[in-house]
Amino acid sequence: MMIIKCTSQDIHTLAVLNKRLIEDEKSDNPMSPDELEKRMTDFLSSEYNAYFFKEVEEIVGYALIRHTCTPLYLRQFYIDRTYRRKHYGEKAFHELLKLLQVDTINIDVLPWNEGGLRFWGKMGFTPTCISMNYKSPLET
Numbered sequence: 309m310m311i312i313k314c315t316s317q318d319i320h321t322l323a324v325l326n327k328r329l330i331e332d333e334k335s336d337n338p339m340s341p342d343e344l345e346k347r348m349t350d351f352l353s354s355e356y357n358a359y360f361f362k363e364v365e366e367i368v369g370y371a372l373i374r375h376t377c378t379p380l381y382l383r384q385f386y387i388d389r390t391y392r393r394k395h396y397g398e399k400a401f402h403e404l405l406k407l408l409q410v411d412t413i414n415i416d417v418l419p420w421n422e423g424g425l426r427f428w429g430k431m432g433f434t435p436t437c438i439s440m441n442y443k444s445p446l447e448t
Contacts, residue, residue, distance in 0.1 A: 369397070
């Protein structure tokens with residue numbers, strides 16, 4: 309597996325993969341593809357780096373890393389649907405840690421994303437906190 313650092317030329321592909329990630333984790337993020345491209349542009353022009361995971365010239369997934377904090381923060385990690393359950397996620401994660409030269413990294417997982425919770429648990433992650441959100445009901 310190769311890991312390739314993304315550039316501004318990769319924004320569209322990253323946004324498409326990000327949209328799939330949002331769908332697969334059943335996030336309530338309502339952003340359109342154009343909005344995701346803008347957000348990814350902002351990420352890459354600030355404190356984030358993105359990386360493609362490639363296997364024989366095919367992009368199998370990507371990661372978005374905030375590189376200005378300690379430990380590093382893995383904001384997005386996605387393996388495309390056709391490559392799941394074939395150990396690409398595990399391989400990509402371990403290769404990414406080697407590339408970044410870290411042995412500690414933080415992530416967030418949506419509590420209803422059972423597949424993500426299982427995957428990250430198998431990778432050795434343990435829960436460290438519970439973030440909660442309150443949204444006031446609309447008055448009628």
